[in-house]
Amino acid sequence: MFNIAIIGAGNIATMHVAAYQKMKDVRIKTIVDVDVERAKIMAENVDCKASSDIDEVLHDPDIEAVDICLPNFLHLETVIKAAEAGKNIICEKPIALTVEDAERMFEICQKNYVALYIAQVCRFMTAYQEIHQLLANKEIVDPKLVRLSRSVHYPILVGQDWYKDERKSGGLFLDFVIHDLDFIVWNFGKPEIISSQLISEEKLKGIIINLKVDGGPMITVNGVWTSVDQGGLHQRVEIDGTNGFLHYDNRNEIPFVFKNTSGKSRMLSKETLCNDPFYRELRHIINCFRGTEQPLITDKEVIQTLETAIEAREIAREKGLNE
Numbered sequence: 001m002f003n004i005a006i007i008g009a010g011n012i013a014t015m016h017v018a019a020y021q022k023m024k025d026v027r028i029k030t031i032v033d034v035d036v037e038r039a040k041i042m043a044e045n046v047d048c049k050a051s052s053d054i055d056e057v058l059h060d061p062d063i064e065a066v067d068i069c070l071p072n073f074l075h076l077e078t079v080i081k082a083a084e085a086g087k088n089i090i091c092e093k094p095i096a097l098t099v100e101d102a103e104r105m106f107e108i109c110q111k112n113y114v115a116l117y118i119a120q121v122c123r124f125m126t127a128y129q130e131i132h133q134l135l136a137n138k139e140i141v142d143p144k145l146v147r148l149s150r151s152v153h154y155p156i157l158v159g160q161d162w163y164k165d166e167r168k169s170g171g172l173f174l175d176f177v178i179h180d181l182d183f184i185v186w187n188f189g190k191p192e193i194i195s196s197q198l199i200s201e202e203k204l205k206g207i208i209i210n211l212k213v214d215g216g217p218m219i220t221v222n223g224v225w226t227s228v229d230q231g232g233l234h235q236r237v238e239i240d241g242t243n244g245f246l247h248y249d250n251r252n253e254i255p256f257v258f259k260n261t262s263g264k265s266r267m268l269s270k271e272t273l274c275n276d277p278f279y280r281e282l283r284h285i286i287n288c289f290r291g292t293e294q295p296l297i298t299d300k301e302v303i304q305t306l307e308t309a310i311e312a313r314e315i316a317r318e319k320g321l322n323e
Contacts, residue, residue, distance in 0.1 A: 002026045002286060005057045007078060008069035009033035009042045011160070012092055016067055017046055019279040026286060030057050054078070058085035065090065065289055067282075072097060072175060073168040079105045083112045088289050090282070092119045093182075094174045094309070095302055097167070102306055106299050117285045117295060118302050122179040123186065124281040126273045127248045127256055130266075131237060135187050139260060140241040146188075146219040148180040150235040154203060154225035163225075172198075172205050173313040174306070177223035181312075182297075182305045183237075184221075188213040190304040198316035203227040209312045 002025055006013050009031055020026050028048045033039035036052040043050035057063060058081060065088040068078050076096050082089050089109065095118045096102040109116040122128050134140055155163040163169045170178075184191050191211040199206040205225040212218055217239075237248040244260025256268035287293040 002064055002290070003029045003062045004065050004067055004286075005030040005032060005060070005063045006042075006067045006069060007032045007054060007057070007082075008071075008074075009035070009039045010069060010071075013042065013067075013069040015278045016069060016282060017042060019276065019282045021046060022276075022279050023283060023286070029063055030060070032057050054081065058082060058087060064088060065286075068092060071162045071168060072170055073162070076101045076105060079116065080108055083109045083114050083116070086112060086114060088115045090117050090119055090285050093121075094118075094170055094178050094306060096306070097170050097174065099303060099307055099310065102303055106303075115289060116299075117288060118297060119281055119285070120179065120182045120297055120302075120305075121277050121281050122183060123296055124277040124284065126275050126277075127237070127250070127268070128183060130256065130268065131239070131246060131248065132187055134246060134258060135239075139244070139258070139264060140239055140246060141243045141260075143217045143239050143241040145238075145240045146184075146217045147222075147238040148177075148183065148219070148236070149222040149224075150176065150180065150233065151224035151226055151230065152176075152233045153229040154205065154227060170309070171313065172207050172223050172225060173309045173316075176225065177207065177209070177221050178305060178309050179235075180221045180223070181308045182301070184211065184213070184219060185301050185305045185308070186297075188216045188219075191219060191308060193308065193312050193315055196312040196315040197319060198313075207312075207316060209316075211308075 006016060020028050028046050030049045030051055031039045031043045032051050032054050034052055036050060039050035066082045067090040069092055070078055072094055075091055079089055079091055169175050191213045194210040194212055196209045204227045207223050209221040235250050239246045246258045248256050254267050255270055255273055259265040284293055288295050
């Protein structure tokens with residue numbers, strides 16, 4: 001049995017708990033949160049211990065890994081403490097709020113002979129993996145235009161106030177469109193930023209980033225934290241190449257449509273695409289800890305994605321659009 005502790009009992013932790021409960025060879029031993037009552041509520045559903053003492057967990061010899069589901073500004077100090085205690089680590093994205101901190105986290109983990117894996121759940125969504133395979137197999141030859149977008153209700157409007165302070169959350173760039181930037185690095189390599197714009201109001205945040213990959217496509221990334229709940233997360237990917245196209249929209253009745261000039265086509269239903277990405281992500285990472293799989297996401301890709309997000313944010317700030 002692989003024993004794990006979850007640090008943080010917020011929204012993302014509920015997704016991780018549900019995923020672990022599907023794994024017969026993994027046991028959640030402890031859930032830790034500064035609000036021990038919140039930890040207790042979550043722990044009751046999985047029949048495990050609740051605690052507010054992270055040091056107790058880090059010194060528990062039965063716990064092989066910790067899953068850090070804390071606000072972004074707490075990742076650095078928590079990863080360092082866990083590494084120095086000899087625990088393998090899963091950490092939610094973004095890894096950190098600066099590249100220097102991210103590099104330090106990887107270095108400290110290597111020094112202490114523990115693994116650090118960053119949870120980028122979109123890589124484990126069926127639609128994104130299908131797109132990756134189509135690109136890798138050259139089903140879309142010479143992609144020229146890529147459009148990525150996502151929107152969701154602004155987190156501070158549902159009680160998550162720490163998102164409002166970019167020094168704690170990293171804002172839209174580091175917390176939200178980091179998924180799309182990771183997709184770009186995964187499929188095309190590190191991009192060059194052509195332009196970046198930001199709308200920042202009390203109850204609405206929006207960004208548009210234009211990017212180019214050397215020898216690759218022109219790319220647009222659009223992210224919005226909306227002022228009104230529009231029915232949950234909305235995400236889209238559109239790719240147009242010289243021999244075909246791919247459109248993915250999680251709101252469409254047929255979300256995934258691909259067709260090329262060679263006569264190949266594919267349409268995937270919502271039912272086909274609904275495999276639990278959190279389970280697939282965390283199952284993969286547990287297998288990586290055990291040495292039965294190789295990591296899908298490399299340290300280099302994590303750093304390149306973070307560098308791109310920070311650079312895009314700085315360019316947008318320099319323009320000063322509606323801030």
